[in-house]
Amino acid sequence: MIGIIGLGLIGGSVGLALRAHGGWRVVGHDRLEEVRVGAIEIGACDDVAASVEDLARESDIVMVATPSSLIPETGLLAARFMRRGAILTDAGSVKLPLQDLIAGALPVGVKYIGGHPMAGSERSGLPAASPGLFRGAVWALTAFAADREALDEVQALVRATGANPLVVDAGEHDAAVAYASHLPYVLAVALALSVERKTREIPLVRTLLAGGFRDTTRLARSDPRIAMDYCALNRGALLEAIAEFEECLRSMKADLEAVDYRALESEAERARGYLEGLSRKG
Amino acid sequence: MIGIIGLGLIGGSVGLALRAHGGWRVVGHDRLEEVRVGAIEIGACDDVAASVEDLARESDIVMVATPSSLIPETGLLAARFMRRGAILTDAGSVKLPLQDLIAGALPVGVKYIGGHPMAGSERSGLPAASPGLFRGAVWALTAFAADREALDEVQALVRATGANPLVVDAGEHDAAVAYASHLPYVLAVALALSVERKTREIPLVRTLLAGGFRDTTRLARSDPRIAMDYCALNRGALLEAIAEFEECLRSMKADLEAVDYRALESEAERARGYLEGLSRKG
Numbered sequence: 001m002i003g004i005i006g007l008g009l010i011g012g013s014v015g016l017a018l019r020a021h022g023g024w025r026v027v028g029h030d031r032l033e034e035v036r037v038g039a040i041e042i043g044a045c046d047d048v049a050a051s052v053e054d055l056a057r058e059s060d061i062v063m064v065a066t067p068s069s070l071i072p073e074t075g076l077l078a079a080r081f082m083r084r085g086a087i088l089t090d091a092g093s094v095k096l097p098l099q100d101l102i103a104g105a106l107p108v109g110v111k112y113i114g115g116h117p118m119a120g121s122e123r124s125g126l127p128a129a130s131p132g133l134f135r136g137a138v139w140a141l142t143a144f145a146a147d148r149e150a151l152d153e154v155q156a157l158v159r160a161t162g163a164n165p166l167v168v169d170a171g172e173h174d175a176a177v178a179y180a181s182h183l184p185y186v187l188a189v190a191l192a193l194s195v196e197r198k199t200r201e202i203p204l205v206r207t208l209l210a211g212g213f214r215d216t217t218r219l220a221r222s223d224p225r226i227a228m229d230y231c232a233l234n235r236g237a238l239l240e241a242i243a244e245f246e247e248c249l250r251s252m253k254a255d256l257e258a259v260d261y262r263a264l265e266s267e268a269e270r271a272r273g274y275l276e277g278l279s280r281k282g
Numbered sequence: 283m284i285g286i287i288g289l290g291l292i293g294g295s296v297g298l299a300l301r302a303h304g305g306w307r308v309v310g311h312d313r314l315e316e317v318r319v320g321a322i323e324i325g326a327c328d329d330v331a332a333s334v335e336d337l338a339r340e341s342d343i344v345m346v347a348t349p350s351s352l353i354p355e356t357g358l359l360a361a362r363f364m365r366r367g368a369i370l371t372d373a374g375s376v377k378l379p380l381q382d383l384i385a386g387a388l389p390v391g392v393k394y395i396g397g398h399p400m401a402g403s404e405r406s407g408l409p410a411a412s413p414g415l416f417r418g419a420v421w422a423l424t425a426f427a428a429d430r431e432a433l434d435e436v437q438a439l440v441r442a443t444g445a446n447p448l449v450v451d452a453g454e455h456d457a458a459v460a461y462a463s464h465l466p467y468v469l470a471v472a473l474a475l476s477v478e479r480k481t482r483e484i485p486l487v488r489t490l491l492a493g494g495f496r497d498t499t500r501l502a503r504s505d506p507r508i509a510m511d512y513c514a515l516n517r518g519a520l521l522e523a524i525a526e527f528e529e530c531l532r533s534m535k536a537d538l539e540a541v542d543y544r545a546l547e548s549e550a551e552r553a554r555g556y557l558e559g560l561s562r563k564g
Contacts, residue, residue, distance in 0.1 A: 118492040138489060168486060176487040179480045184498040187469055190530040192553035197526065198461045199556075204450060205458040207420060209560060210400040215497045216466040221557050224550035228543050235538060242535050244479065246528070248472040253524050256517060261510050268506035271474035274481075275503050278491060 001025045002157065003059030005052060005074055007039045009121060010091045011065030012129030015044035017161040020131045024160065029055040030126075038126050056081035061089060061157060063115070068092040068229040072101035075112075084109030087150045089157075091115055093177060094233035095142045095170040103144055111150035114142035114170060116177070117163055122221040132162065139163035142170040177230075178237035183245055185227055186238070188220035283307045284439065285341030287334060287356055289321045291403060292373045293347030294411030297326035299443040302413045306442065311337045312408075320408050338363035343371060343439060345397070350374040350511040354383035357394075366391030369432045371439075373397055375459060376515035377424045377452035385426055393432035396424035396452060398459070399445055404503040414444065421445035424452040459512075460519035465527060467509055468520070470502035 002018065004011045007030040018024045028045035029052055030036050036048040049055035056062055056078040064075045071092045079088050079102075088110055092098050095114045103112050119137035121128050139158040143151045151167070158165040168176075195213070199205045231238060255264040284300065286293045289312040300306045310327035311334055312318050318330040331337035338344055338360040346357045353374045361370055361384075370392055374380050377396045384394050401419035403410050421440040425433045433449070440447040450458075477495070481487045513520060537546040 118490055120492070120494070137492065140490065166489065172484055172486050173490070175480075176484055176490045179477050179487050180490045180492065180495050183476070184473060184494050186534055187473060187531070188498060189550050189553040190527060190534055191466060191469060192556050193530040193549060194465070194523070194527040195461050196552065196556040197530075198457075198523070202454055202458055204454050205461050206560070207448065208400055208422065208455070208458045208462045210402070210419065210462065212402065212466050212501045213462050214560075215500045216470060217553075217557055218497045219494045220550070220553045222554075224547045224554060227550055228547045231538060231546060232541075232543055235541070239535065239538055241476070241480070242531065242538075245472060245476040246531065248475040248479070249469070249524065249528065252468055252472055253521065256513060256521055256524075259514075259517070261514055264513060265506045265510045267475060268471050268502070268509055270478065271471040271499075271502045272504075272506060274474055274478040275499055278488065278496075 001027055001059050003049070003055040003062045003078075004028045004045070005055065005062065005064045005078060006030060006066035007035050007044060007126050008065065009124050009126070009128045009133070010117065011063070012039060012042070012044045012126040013131065013133035014063065014065065014091070014161055015039065016042070016129055016131035017134060018157070019043060019046070021160040024157075027055055027058065035126055042126070042129070044126070044129060052078050053081045057083070059086060061087045061153065064088070064090040064092075067226055068094055068098070068233055071098055075102050076105055079106050079110045082107075082110045087111045087113060087153060089113045089115045089154050091117055092233075093181065093230045095140070095173045097233050099142055099144050099170050111147060112144070113150055113154045114144070115154065115158070116140040116173065117161075119163070122218055124223045124226060135162035137163045138166050140168045140173050141165050142173060143167055144170060174234050175237045178234055178241040182230055182234055182238045183241040185219045185222065186231075186242060187245065188217045192217045192220045283309055283341050285331070285337040285344045285360075286310045286327070287337065287344065287346045287360060288312060288348035289317050289326060289408050290347065291406050291408070291410045291415070292399060293345070294321060294324070294326045294408040295413065295415035296345065296347065296373070296443055297321065298324070298411055298413035299416060300439070301325060301328070303442040306439075309337055309340065317408055324408070324411070326408070326411060334360050335363045339365070341368060343369045343435065346370070346372040346374075349508055350376055350380070350515055353380055357384050358387055361388050361392045364389075364392050369393045369395060369435060371395045371397045371436050373399055375463065375512045377422070377455045379515050381424055381426050381452050393429060394426070395432055395436045396426070397436065397440070398422040398455065399443075401445070404500055406505045406508060417444035419445045420448050422450045422455050423447050424455060425449055426452060456516050457519045460516055460523040464512055464516055464520045465523040467501045467504065468513075468524060469527065470499045474499045474502045
């Protein structure tokens with residue numbers, strides 16, 4: 001049996017995907033009763049547990065899919081009631097701080113495998129959950145001091161959601177997502193804010209916003225509380241990524257100031273080449 | 283008859299849209315013969331002209347849809363051959379410099395109405411053209427010293443493409459698109475460049491790129507030569523927009539450095555509120 005704690009976008013989608021795949025009994029828990037009822041209604045769980053304790057006692061694997069800041073406390077609470085040999089995993093978007101907080105405080109016999117599905121949506125909560133959310137996505141796993149068998153079990157679970165498991169170093173993971181996810185979020189917010197400011201001076205700005213602006217700012221529609229969690233947990237790596245971005249932007253601005261369109265075009269070509277290379281990877 | 287010079291994404295889509303709408307005879311010209319042949323094949327034109335001169339002599343309205351930097355020269359060449367009472371318009375993404383270059387040098391009897399369809403794609407060229415490209419989009423028109431009748435004719439043409447004409451001040455337009463379009467492009471390039479740099483240090487970055495990064499950098503897949511045109515023509519307004527963005531980013535970075543997540547969250551909330559307000563406007 002797999003127990004999922006936190007039935008939002010991620011937890012709900014994991015439940016839907018596992019039940020669509022078959023072969024797993026899925027029990028969920030959410031601190032809100034309406035969400036527990038909703039999860040049964042949409043078929044994200046076979047059953048729900050009224051408490052973390054009830055869920056933890058029965059589970060072979062417990063996945064904590066709460067907001068990242070609540071994962072250590074929730075995971076360690078569950079671990080107190082988990083059976084020997086049971087596995088604790090999570091879906092938090094930052095891995096090293098969670099690993100540090102959880103791995104050292106686990107009861108004997110409970111294994112921890114950190115996890116991070118690289119899929120999401122600017123929508124959040126159970127109503128946004130979908131069985132196909134993870135299809136083809138990478139699902140990073142950190143296997144600090146965990147045994148091979150536990151890792152195999154979590155990998156099988158991840159594959160059943162449609163995702164591709166990838167074992168990574170927690171610190172490298174956090175540096176990578178600072179660039180791949182957290183920096184784009186911060187830039188989307190800063191762009192929306194600068195456009196909002198200009199709109200107050202020239203209302204026409206708002207009228208002329210088109211698809212390019214909409215795409216570039218899509219991430220800034222995400223729930224700010226969830227974003228604050230990863231900004232806080234990944235603060236150091238994110239600050240470094242912002243500084244690196246500022247340097248790239250400063251260089252483009254200097255080219256523009258110097259009327260050096262040849263240099264600017266060559267930067268734009270390099271960016272396009274990198275992005276096209278990503279598409280080819282599929 | 284409407285003559286379209288430059289049968290790329292915009293010119294090709296205008297031809298397709300007008301022919302789908304009916305009521306206009308569309309003749310196109312492109313400096314490349316293969317594009318002229320292609321435009322007939324996909325039905326973007328009723329006919330093609332081998333030269334700007336041939337096209338201009340017959341047209342009631344000439345629309346120049348070349349890259350922006352070629353518009354003044356091409357438009358003024360066409361104007362030399364246009365009939366008295368004929369109208370010159372264009373689809374350039376920056377309006378004040380084009381208006382300054384064109385309006386003062388027009389032969390007597392030819393009217394100029396500047397135009398800018400707020401629709402596009404990261405793809406370019408005739409193969410990307412589509413009859414629905416402009417459906418529901420704003421098409422900005424600048425009517426410097428033009429007569430009412432000429433403006434009415436261009437507005438009718440714009441409506442026939444499916445777009446909504448909007449008469450704007452050329453200077454305000456350019457300030458607005460610096461924020462709405464050109465700044466997002468520059469940020470997308472700078473983000474792609476900083477991620478590319480980090481990938482060289484940590485290859486995992488590339489593996490963990492997901493949908494958020496793809497959306498935020500979509501604009502950086504555009505043709506750099508076309509982008510350089512508007513960066514050059516709109517340099518002053520774009521530099522101001524970059525400086526304003528840098529200030530917004532610096533403020534978020536300062537909050538993160540100061541571990542002031544409350545301030546950061548309130549900025550993220552303001553950005554989200556602005557974006558949600560845009561969705562409600564439709």
